[in-house]
Amino acid sequence: MGTASKRVTINDVARTVGVSRQTVSRALNDKGEIDVGTKQRVLDAARELGYRPSRFARGLVRQDTTTIGLVIPDLLNPFFTEVAAGALEAARARGWHVIVYDTAGSADEERGTLEVVVSQVDAVVGYFSLAEADLDAHLSGMPAVLIGREHQTPRFSSIRVEGAAGVREAVDHLVSKGHREIGMLDHAGRSEPSIRRAWFTDAMNAHGLAADAVGNALQSVDGGTEALTGLLTEHPELTAVFTFNDIIAIGALRAARRLGRVVPDDLAVVGFDGLQLGTVVDPALTSVALDTRRVGALAIEQAGRLLTGSTPLPSEELLVNAVLLVRESA
């Protein structure tokens, strides 16, 4: 008995019970127009046979199941995890499903992922490194929402982070505590300086301070440690430092301790992102926090709108403001 393979279909169930497919369908989907007795018999038989409806056949006839692809560079990076959690939550609230793809930060992997994504989901959301033309070529018209990066063509939507005010808050906070020599650890990835650095420069200038003590850090804890060590040898006068993100800031924290600088008394540290991770280090990280959950949620929301053809959210609403979150490190 029970040799192997060959899927159990709705017809098999119907046959063993002695009714039609439609009756089985009615029983399984809780529709009316069915006798309670037969319904029970159908349910029992279905269980007995180990019948599970084909999601393909079902999806083909009813158009209601939507699946969204979430593309992130690295699941082990807590920043992306927080965004992912927000996206998952928002999707669940709508009854949607999320397939997660980790591109490992590689452009090739990303291309390969897109190739696959196209045939598996209804819309895609996430962090991409490819140029828009390249993306468009691989996506063949599928709705896509870019996160953490501004879209250039109307082909795409994007969730943007507005941090000028938050960074301004941070600098204000530092200045009000008497800091004048404030440095920054920018990221070392791209060739041009980041927008966050521009925000920092503006905030500093508003106080009549120069923002010229800037180091570059690789996007890792070790990168932050190394970069701050370098920056402090070059600029020993610094009493505070603002970093591109929390990961780098945590590395900076470690460097400070190793150099014998007590945080926040000898050196204040302010990160960016406001990750929960910042609460596990000691002292807890002060940071320009953005609502990562909301980032993920907005992306899902917009993907849904693009999907259903309803009016998409305007650019102004696809914005997440960052605000200063004072903990212990500054």
Place this chain on the structure above:
Amino acid sequence: MGTASKRVTINDVARTVGVSRQTVSRALNDKGEIDVGTKQRVLDAARELGYRPSRFARGLVRQDTTTIGLVIPDLLNPFFTEVAAGALEAARARGWHVIVYDTAGSADEERGTLEVVVSQVDAVVGYFSLAEADLDAHLSGMPAVLIGREHQTPRFSSIRVEGAAGVREAVDHLVSKGHREIGMLDHAGRSEPSIRRAWFTDAMNAHGLAADAVGNALQSVDGGTEALTGLLTEHPELTAVFTFNDIIAIGALRAARRLGRVVPDDLAVVGFDGLQLGTVVDPALTSVALDTRRVGALAIEQAGRLLTGSTPLPSEELLVNAVLLVRESA
């Protein structure tokens, strides 16, 4: 032009090009038996019309796409994230897709999730809190692999963690450094003590030491901080402490610092899990490490075997050994 809705099908493409569906299908799937010229014309038309094949129709006829559900209690917990990353990687290597469900640690959410999972994936893998009978009732025969928990009935498979040797290593390490008064922070969740505590007790007894200085910590950083503070007031003689997991250990690290105990000199701390997170704290956490990636990968592998009907891996191979990972805290 371009009113709305109504999906573009393969027939639409065929009609505009003036060929049959089959020819379109050939072009799109890189099959032979097609003229390069027509192939190009088909491809162009498909792009022009924004045609994307229906994954449902395609999945219905070819049985090759497999999707696996990954159920985890909390995506923000780095432990689950690491396992998830391992699962994703293993799935990608096989060309499978992973739908992630976050149950938020609630049993009700878990039931609801299962309800949905059944109709969306081919097999399910993850951390469940429900009893096996309850799970079975919701899964209607779908292959399932339990992680971090031993299966009771042959209906399920499970990935187990073998940590006796690793904990023994940890205690050996501590004893060799002169520690005699070693406490433990168990978790406060379940009613009965954990297996990890039993491992600890055995290891201690092997050295002729008693394992009676045990506190209970909630599974959070704060829980660890609180619990260690309590344990140390009750047992000030302790010079080392082993914790249920790394999260609790990190909390313990913070408590130690606040109490003026220098780690590892005044108090050695050993965690469990070996999370990457342990490297961002200072001092870096020594831990009984398990290969979280492998946990996820094994789960996927076993799910695949159950799915294809090939011989499933025996219990002995579904085992992940934990080994001592010495960093700085002990």
Place this chain on the structure above:
DNA sequence: GAGGTGTCCGTGAACGTTCACGGGAGCGTT
């Protein structure tokens, strides 16, 4: 010029489910 060999293309069928419709049985009303 009959036969053979490629190359390219089209037609029915099938995948497994739900939807729209129709119909019989039973009961009550007029």
Place this chain on the structure above:
DNA sequence: AACGCTCCCGTGAACGTTCACGGACACCTC
């Protein structure tokens, strides 16, 4: 006795794609 209503159930059709065939045409071979 005819009609209507409710309750239950079944039958074709449709969803959009791929698979297994078969066939037209051109070219070459002897």
